[in-house]
Amino acid sequence: MANVLPHSFFTEFDIVLFKAGKHFRLYNKLGSHITTLEGVGGVYFAVWAPSAKAVSVVGNFNNWDAGTHQLMVRWDSSGIWEGFIPHITQGEIYKYKIEAHNGAVTEKADPFARYCEHPPKTASVVWQADYSWKDQEWMHTRANYNALDKPYSVYEVHLGSWKRNADNSFLSYKQLATDLVAYVKKMGFTHVEFMPIMEYPYDPSWGYQLTGYFAPTSRFGAPEEFKELVDALHAAGIGVILDWVPSHFPEDAHGLGYFDGSHLYEHPDRRKGYHPDWKSLIFNYGRNEVRAFLISNAVFWLDQYHIDGLRVDAVASMLYLDYSREEGEWEPNMYGNNEHLEAMSFIREMNAEVYASFEGIQTIAEESTAFTGVSKPVHLGGLGFGMKWMMGWMHDTLEYFKKEPIYRRHHQNDLTFSMTYAFTENFMLPFSHDEVVYGKQSLIYRMPGDEWQRFANLRLLFGYMFTHPGANLIFMGGEFGQTAEWNFQQSLDWHLTQYDFHSGIQKLIQDLNKLYKKEPALYQKQFSPEGFEWIEWNDADNSVLSYIRKGNTKEERVIIIGNFTPVPREKYKLGVPNNTTLKLLFNSDDKAYGGSGIGKKTAKPSVKGWHGRPNSVELNLPPLGILVYKQ
Numbered sequence: 001m002a003n004v005l006p007h008s009f010f011t012e013f014d015i016v017l018f019k020a021g022k023h024f025r026l027y028n029k030l031g032s033h034i035t036t037l038e039g040v041g042g043v044y045f046a047v048w049a050p051s052a053k054a055v056s057v058v059g060n061f062n063n064w065d066a067g068t069h070q071l072m073v074r075w076d077s078s079g080i081w082e083g084f085i086p087h088i089t090q091g092e093i094y095k096y097k098i099e100a101h102n103g104a105v106t107e108k109a110d111p112f113a114r115y116c117e118h119p120p121k122t123a124s125v126v127w128q129a130d131y132s133w134k135d136q137e138w139m140h141t142r143a144n145y146n147a148l149d150k151p152y153s154v155y156e157v158h159l160g161s162w163k164r165n166a167d168n169s170f171l172s173y174k175q176l177a178t179d180l181v182a183y184v185k186k187m188g189f190t191h192v193e194f195m196p197i198m199e200y201p202y203d204p205s206w207g208y209q210l211t212g213y214f215a216p217t218s219r220f221g222a223p224e225e226f227k228e229l230v231d232a233l234h235a236a237g238i239g240v241i242l243d244w245v246p247s248h249f250p251e252d253a254h255g256l257g258y259f260d261g262s263h264l265y266e267h268p269d270r271r272k273g274y275h276p277d278w279k280s281l282i283f284n285y286g287r288n289e290v291r292a293f294l295i296s297n298a299v300f301w302l303d304q305y306h307i308d309g310l311r312v313d314a315v316a317s318m319l320y321l322d323y324s325r326e327e328g329e330w331e332p333n334m335y336g337n338n339e340h341l342e343a344m345s346f347i348r349e350m351n352a353e354v355y356a357s358f359e360g361i362q363t364i365a366e367e368s369t370a371f372t373g374v375s376k377p378v379h380l381g382g383l384g385f386g387m388k389w390m391m392g393w394m395h396d397t398l399e400y401f402k403k404e405p406i407y408r409r410h411h412q413n414d415l416t417f418s419m420t421y422a423f424t425e426n427f428m429l430p431f432s433h434d435e436v437v438y439g440k441q442s443l444i445y446r447m448p449g450d451e452w453q454r455f456a457n458l459r460l461l462f463g464y465m466f467t468h469p470g471a472n473l474i475f476m477g478g479e480f481g482q483t484a485e486w487n488f489q490q491s492l493d494w495h496l497t498q499y500d501f502h503s504g505i506q507k508l509i510q511d512l513n514k515l516y517k518k519e520p521a522l523y524q525k526q527f528s529p530e531g532f533e534w535i536e537w538n539d540a541d542n543s544v545l546s547y548i549r550k551g552n553t554k555e556e557r558v559i560i561i562g563n564f565t566p567v568p569r570e571k572y573k574l575g576v577p578n579n580t581t582l583k584l585l586f587n588s589d590d591k592a593y594g595g596s597g598i599g600k601k602t603a604k605p606s607v608k609g610w611h612g613r614p615n616s617v618e619l620n621l622p623p624l625g626i627l628v629y630k631q
Contacts, residue, residue: 003062003068003069003085004057004069004070004071004072004083004084004085005037005083005084005085005086006072006083006084007035007037007044007082007083007084008044008046008074008082009028009029009033009044009046009082010029010046010074010078010080010082012076014029015074015076015078015080017292018078018080018288018289018292019078019288019289020288021287021288021289021290021291021292022288022292023292023296024292024295024296024299024353024357025296025299025303026112026292026293026296027112027214027296027297027300027304029046030046030047030048030080030111030112031045031046031047031110031111031112031113031114031214032044032045032094032110032112032113032114032124032126032127033128034089034090034126034128035084037084037086040086040087041086041087041089042084042085042086042087042088042089043084043085043088043089043092043126044082044083044084045057045071045082045083045084045085045094045096045110046071046080046081046082047071047080047081047082047096047110047111047112048078048079048080048081048111048264048289048293049079049080049081049096049098049259049260049264050078050079050260050262050264051079051100051101051102051260051261051262051264052073052079052081052098052099052100052101052260052261053099053100053101054066054070054098054099055070055071055073055081055096055097055098055099056068056069056070056071056096056097057069057071057083057085057094057095057096057097058094058095058096058097058107059088059092059093059094059095059123060092060093061085061088061092061094066097066099069083069085070083071083079289088126089126090126090127090128091125091126091127092125092126093117093123093124093125093126094110094123094124094125094126095107095108095109095110095122095123095124095254096108096109096110098259098260098261099261100260100261100262101261102261102262103261104258104261105261106253106258106259106260106261107253107254108254108255108259109122109123109124109211109212109254109255110124111213111214111256111259111265111293112214113125113127113199113212113214113215114127114128114129114214114215114223115127115129115215115216115218115222115223116199116211116212116215116217116218117218118218118219119199119200119201119202119203119217119218119219120201122201122211122252122253122254123254124212124215125218127222127223129222129223129224129227130224131224131227131228133227133231133306134231134235135230135231135234135235135306138234138235138237138306139234139306139360142234142239142308142359142360143359143360144360145190145237145239145360146239146308146309146360146361146362147360148362148386148387148426148526148527149523149524149525149526150190150523151190151516151517151522151523152190152191152387152428152471152472152523152526153188153189153190153191153466153471153472153473153513153516153517154189154190154191154192154193154241154428154471154472154473154474155184155187155189155191155192155193155473155474155476155479156192156193156195156430156432156433156473156474156475156476157180157192157193157194157195157476158194158195158206158207158433158476158486158488159171159176159194159195159197159219159220160203160219160220160488161486161487161488161489161490161491161492162176162180162476162491162492163179163180163491163492163494164490164491168490168491170219170220171220172220172221172225173216173220173221173222173225173226173228173229174221174225174228174229176220176229177225177228177229177231177232177233178232180192180229181229181232181233181235181236181238182236184233184236184238185236185237185238186510187479187506187509187510187513188509188510188513188514188517189238189513190238190239190513190517191238191239191240191241191308191309192233192238192239192240192241193241193242193243193309193311193473194240194241194242194243195207195208195243195433196208196210196242196243196244196245196313197216197217197220197226197242198210198212198213198214198215198216198217198245199211199212199215199216199217199218200212200217200250201250201252201254201255202250202252203488203489204488205250206433206488207243207245208243208245208278208313208314209245209248209249209250209252209278209280210245210249210250211249211250211252211254211255211256213293213297214297214300216305226305227305227306230305230306230307231306234306239308239309240306240307240308240309241307241308241309241310241311241362241364242301242307242309242310242311243310243311243313244297244298244301244310244311244312244313245313245314246283246294246297246298246312246318246346246350247275247282247283247312247313247314247315247317247318248275248278248280248281248282248283248314248317249265249266249280249281249283250280250281251279251280251281256281257281263284264290265281265283265284265290265293266281266282266283266284267282267283267284267285267286268284269331271321271325271329271330271331272284272321272330272331272340275317275324276324276325276329277317277324284342285318285340285342285343285345285346286342291346291349294346294350295346295349295350295353298310298350298353298354299353299354299357302354302357302358302361303357303358307361308360308361308362309361309362309363309364309386310354310361310363310364311363311364311365311366312347312363312364312365312366312385313366314366315347315365315366315367315374316366316367316368316369316371318340318343318344318347319339319340319343319344319347319367319369319371320338320339320340320369321333321338321339321340322338344383347383347384347385348378348383348384350363350384351363351378351383351384351385352378352384355384355386362386362387363384363385363386363387364385364386364387364388364389364428365383365385365387365388365389366389366391367385367388367389367391368389368391371383372424374388374425375387375388375425375426375427376425385426386426387425387426387427387428387471388425388426388427388428389427389428389430389432389473390418390422390425390427390428390429390430390470391430392418392421393418393422393427393429393468393470394429394430394431394432394435396414396415396417396418397414397415397418397461397464397465398435398446399411399414400414400415400564401446401447401448401457401461402446402447402448403448404448404449405448405449405543405564405565405566405567405624406565408543408564408565409540409541409542409543410540412537412538412539412540412543412545415464415545415564416537416538416545418468419469419532419534419537422468422469422470422529422532423469423527423528423529423532426470426471426527427469427470427471427527428470428471428472428473429465429468429470429471429472429473430472430473431443431465431473431474431475431478432473432475433475433486435475436475436477436478436482436485436486437485437486438485439485440485441485442477442478442481442482442483442484442485442486443458443461443478443481443482444458444481444482444483445483447461449566451501452594453566453624455481455501455504455505455594456566456588456589456594456595456623456624456625457624458481458505459504459505459508459588459589459593459594459595459624459625459626460562460564460588460624460625460626462474462505462508462509462512462588463508463512463562463586463588463625463626463628464562464626466512466513466515466516466522467522467547467549467558467560467626467628469525469526469527469531469532469549470526470527471526474509476492477492477493479505479506479509480494480496480497480502480503480505480506480509481496481501481502481505482496483496500594501594504592504593504594504595505593505594507592507593508588508593511586512586515585515586515628519549519551519556519558519585519630520551520552520556521549521550521551521556521557521558522549522551522558523551524551524552524556525550525551525552530550531549531550531551532547532548532549532550533547533548533550534546534547534548535547535548535559535561535574535575535576535611535613536574536575536611542563542565542569542572543563543564543565544561544562544563544564544569544572544621545560545561545562545564546559546560546561546562546574546611547559547560548560548577557577557630557631558585558628558629558630559574559576559582559628559629559630559631560626560627560628560629561574561619561621561626561627561629562625562626562627563621563622563623563624563625563626564624565623565624566623566624567623568596568598568620568621568622568623569620569621570620570621571618571619571620572618572619572620572621573610573616573617573618574610574611574616574617574618574619575609575610575611575612575613575615575616576605576613576615576616576617576631577613577614577615577631578605578614578615578631579604579605579606579607579614579615580605580631581602581603581604581605581631582602582603582604582605582617582619582629582630582631583601583602583629583630583631584599584600584601584602584627584628584629585628585629585630586626586627586628587599587622587625587626587627587628588622588625588626588627589622589623589624589625595622595625596622596623597622598620598621598622598623598625599619599620599621599622599625599627600619600620603617603618603619603629604617605617
């Protein structure tokens with residue numbers, strides 16, 4: 001015992017907050033912290049383990065001997081064990097050896113570790129990232145870039161497979177700070193979204209089974225090097241969104257499960273504490289200290305890593321007690337229904353805290369059901385997210401596009417239906433990693449027809465996506481028409497960009513991002529019904545859709561018309577709001593993208609009305625093409 005000195009970072013008020021589930025900066029208190037005590041350098045350790053009979057810190061510095069450095073339990077029934085170990089410092093690896101009252105002995109990584117050993121090794125690393133941020137201007141002004149009435153075009157990235165070195169090794173955070181940042185800027189995306197970068201043991205989980213919630217994965221470098229990557233993105237004017245997984249965690253022996261010999265982090269009832277789909281454990285959202293752990297984790301990334309948004313994974317699995325469960329495998333709540341009240345309460349509290357504490361951030365829900373109020377503020381009874389993924393739109397749109405054009409006239413509703421609910425939430429339109437794995441094929445190979453038609457369909461799909469109300473997200477590889485399904489074990493097929501059709505898709509995405517950022521009508525009211533108006537939604541015989549997107553002034557209106565068949569439509573008559581000349585802003589059939597080049601650069605409307613409008617214009621509609629005009 002004498003090898004550990006009494007020391008604490010906790011005040012009595014900290015403990016009151018912790019027990020009440022209201023301490024949202026726990027990372028400043030729990031975990032390992034390099035400090036000095038009475039002039040001697042060392043490390044303060046603190047861990048929550050209320051069912052423990054004894055807790056020791058073990059590592060190379062004591063030959064992994066549990067008897068050398070035993071922590072002391074606090075007197076206040078908080079269940080926190082703590083103490084100061086002199087003469088150890090940055091880079092020491094360690095774990096907690098925990099002996100429970102029931103005789104169970106576990107050896108655990110630190111839940112609050114800032115750095116972890118490179119998997120498959122599992123120890124925590126004492127680490128204090130020494131980094132001077134250079135993004136003050138971005139942080140002061142990011143609300144101007146990250147608001148709901150600003151362009152929001154997201155490039156979703158898996159860091160381990162975006163690009164690799166010639167020997168198939170990972171690019172480091174430092175390499176990504178050069179290569180990835182330059183590419184995202186060149187392509188014109190406003191944000192990147194990283195699939196989970198918190199430490200995870202198993203590569204095939206893609207990061208969705210976490211063991212180190214407070215540690216950027218060591219696969220790509222040290223914590224301060226990840227900060228460099230974030231800083232470089234901010235310097236380029238690009239926002240950073242992290243995937244965050246508060247829905248479940250793996251059963252790995254060194255992880256959070258059965259942490260102190262008891263069900264500490266997971267719900268003790270398997271009907272609420274075990275996820276049958278992912279063979280993982282579910283957090284006990286009704287336990288105050290667990291809520292404080294999770295909310296502290298959300299705050300940590302926004303605070304310590306200057307992250308601009310959190311995309312919360314698998315929200316639907318949190319909201320419903322019967323998610324992926326048969327009858328008899330779940331228990332109704334106190335009102336007799338299937339809503340997980342504790343999880344909903346946790347989500348609301350998390351969103352309220354991060355929006356109150358960090359100006360200009362967003363949270364985004366991956367939520368696949370018709371649950372109402374996901375992106376409604378907490379004070380109005382909603383869950384409090386800034387946006388929600390529009391899974392229904394994604395599914396219906398891909399179902400439509402995979403059909404041979406000859407049959408599309410019978411399925412026009414697949415495209416138009418989204419507008420019946422488009423403004424019930426703040427929707428982000430996602431073509432994510434989930435759509436290009438598990439035998440679903442790449443986006444390009446889900447398109448029908450010969451090679452020309454496949455690429456024309458993909459250009460049309462992206463043109464339709466960028467002009468549909470809402471923000472948007474594209475998974476890496478989609479922006480150049482990657483042909484293979486995504487494989488997390490290797491680089492994207494960058495060699496494809498030497499071919500015209502693929503480089504044409506890349507150029508198209510660049511131009512769509514430019515258009516989206518340049519035209520206020522495409523973003524100012526992207527979540528409001530005032531920003532959208534049909535011209536003609538019912539021309540199923542020609543498989544043509546036309547609509548208007550509107551900004552804050554009439555001058556900012558843009559007119560969009562899409563032909564979803566390979567048959568060009570000459571002199572197609574379209575009703576327009578007035579008789580001023582139409583100027584072509586974008587044509588997905590442009591020769592620069594690999595198209596045929598059909599589409600008038602300008603068109604002068606006549607005074608003859610059409611589609612219930614006072615004027616009309618005749619346009620040549622390209623095959624499998626979408627046109628964007630401005631009056």
